[in-house]
Amino acid sequence: MPIATFVPLPETSPFAPALVAVPPATSIPAFVLAWTGSDGQHKLNISRSDTGGTTWDKQLLRPNGPWEGSSAGPALAVHHGVVFVCWAAAADQRLWFASSPDSGRTWSTKQPVADESSDGAPALVSYLGMLVVAWRGTDGAGTLNLATSPDDGRTWSKVVLPEWSIAGPSLAQYASGAGFSYLFLAFTGTDHQIRTRSCQQTDFASFGRPVASGEGQTLHETSDSGPAIAVLDAHEGKDVVVAVSWRGTGDDHIHATYSLQGFSPYGNNTNAADTLTETNPAMITFSQFPAEDDRLVMSWSDPRQRLNFAAADRIM
Numbered sequence: 001m002p003i004a005t006f007v008p009l010p011e012t013s014p015f016a017p018a019l020v021a022v023p024p025a026t027s028i029p030a031f032v033l034a035w036t037g038s039d040g041q042h043k044l045n046i047s048r049s050d051t052g053g054t055t056w057d058k059q060l061l062r063p064n065g066p067w068e069g070s071s072a073g074p075a076l077a078v079h080h081g082v083v084f085v086c087w088a089a090a091a092d093q094r095l096w097f098a099s100s101p102d103s104g105r106t107w108s109t110k111q112p113v114a115d116e117s118s119d120g121a122p123a124l125v126s127y128l129g130m131l132v133v134a135w136r137g138t139d140g141a142g143t144l145n146l147a148t149s150p151d152d153g154r155t156w157s158k159v160v161l162p163e164w165s166i167a168g169p170s171l172a173q174y175a176s177g178a179g180f181s182y183l184f185l186a187f188t189g190t191d192h193q194i195r196t197r198s199c200q201q202t203d204f205a206s207f208g209r210p211v212a213s214g215e216g217q218t219l220h221e222t223s224d225s226g227p228a229i230a231v232l233d234a235h236e237g238k239d240v241v242v243a244v245s246w247r248g249t250g251d252d253h254i255h256a257t258y259s260l261q262g263f264s265p266y267g268n269n270t271n272a273a274d275t276l277t278e279t280n281p282a283m284i285t286f287s288q289f290p291a292e293d294d295r296l297v298m299s300w301s302d303p304r305q306r307l308n309f310a311a312a313d314r315i316m
Contacts, residue, residue, distance in 0.1 A: 004053035009307040011045065011058070012038040015073035016121060016225070016279040017307055018085070019299045022078060022103040028052050031297070031309075032104040033282075034061070034085050036070045038305050042090045044068045048104045053297075053309050061085065061098065061107060068096075068110065072121040072168060073279070075133070079126035079152070086133055088118040093138055095122060097153055113147065114156045121168035121226070127175065127183050128202060134169045134185055144169055144187060146207050159208045163197065164190050167226035167280070174231045174240050174262075184262055186229035186244055194219040194227050194246055198262055219257065219266050222249040228283035230296065232258075243296060245283050252276040252303055256296070256312075275310070278303050 017035035024030040033047040033056065044061040060067045069090030077084050083100040085107075095113035100106060113122075118135035119142070125132050130148045137143040137160075144161040169187040174180070185197045185207070197216040199206045206215060227246040242262035248255050254275045257266040281300040296312040 004309065004311065006310040007053055007056075007308070009033075009047070009056060009309060011035065011047070011307045012305040013073070013301045013307055014038050014278070014305055015070075016301060017282050017299045018074045018076040018121075019282040019284055019297065019309075020076040020078055020083065021284055021297070022048075022083060023081060024050070026050075030103065032076060032083055033299055033307075033309070034074045034076050035301075035307060036073055036087075041067070042069045042071065044070050044074055044085075044087060046085070046104055046107075049309075053311070056309075072118070075122045075124035077124040077126050077131070079131050080129075082152075084124060084126075084131065084153075086113065086122045086124045088120070088122060088135070093117040093119060095133070095135060097124075097133075099152070111153055113153070114158065116145065116147065116156075116158070118168070120165075123169050123171040123185075125171040125173050125183070127173040128181055130202075132171060132173075132183065134171050136165050136168050142166060142190060144185075146185070146204065148202075148204055157204070159204050161197070161207050162210055163187065163195070165226065166190055166192065166224070170227055170229045170280075170283075172229040172231050172242070174242075182262065184229050184231070184242060186227045188223050188226050188246070189218075192222040192224065192249060194221045194223055194244065196229065196242075196244065196262065214263055217259070217263075217266065219244065221246065221255065221257065221269055223247055223280070224249055225280040228281050228298075230283045230285045231262075232285050232296070243283065243285070245281050245296070245298070247277050247280050252278065254281055254298070254300065275300075275308075276303050277301065278305060
């Protein structure tokens with residue numbers, strides 16, 4: 001069964017959702033979706049689809065009690081076969097995470113990301129055996145931070161970037177057996193221009209230095225929210241394409257642009273003229289399912305705050 005082309009969900013959120021592909025029990029692709037509810041308590045919700053996105057179940061995230069609240073949208077990642085969710089607490093913006101060994105059905109107790117707090121949605125990714133989180137600091141300047149954990153979140157090492165953002169960042173990674181491994185970070189600067197940063201292998205310290213040639217780009221596209229970033233065609237023998245998507249400035253359209261390997265200039269921006277969003281979209285790719293053609297898989301909150309799920313061709 002291919003993934004759904006477009007599915008409106010009966011749920012609402014004032015923030016961008018998070019989306020991740022999980023190991024399917026059958027040949028049908030499976031996904032986990034997380035979002036912050038539009039109720040006054042901003043409860044965290046989890047949905048799972050075992051039907052390629054056509055149908056979804058729903059539960060509240062309950063790692064430590066009746067429910068968890070978030071001050072922004074959450075982040076999701078699959079790390080060592082376990083689903084991790086990360087969020088900034090509604091009460092004090094402190095960063096927490098919880099994990100699920102059964103693809104989103106049950107969850108561990110919540111754990112802090114060191115003693116960090118986030119003004120906006122965090123980003124989360126699994127990279128070279130490490131859990132990586134990025135976030136916008138609560139210093140009032142929007143300073144970006146990145147932390148890595150080699151032990152599933154028990155300990156963290158932090159890098160403060162000389163970069164500032166108006167919204168939460170996004171992370172993506174590409175790791176090949178040939179040693180070509182890159183971590184990509186995308187964010188919207190204080191001038192509202194979309195930017196990317198990258199590091200090769202585990203040179204996370206490079207994020208703490210001013211951007212050097214080949215380590216980042218300014219896309220000359222603008223947004224009033226954060227972008228999403230994902231890697232396409234990360235299969236053996238295929239070119240790696242990095243996709244960046246965002247909500248345009250002054251419009252509600254989802255835009256996208258692409259770069260070969262993330263280092264060549266990003267091409268002309270395209271947009272889904274009939275697809276409107278209130279926030280930046282969540283974006284992953286089909287690269288987790290090698291038997292399928294690699295496509296962008298997205299979820300977003302439309303101008304009425306209704307959640308949607310869709311697959312798109314590479315060029316929107």
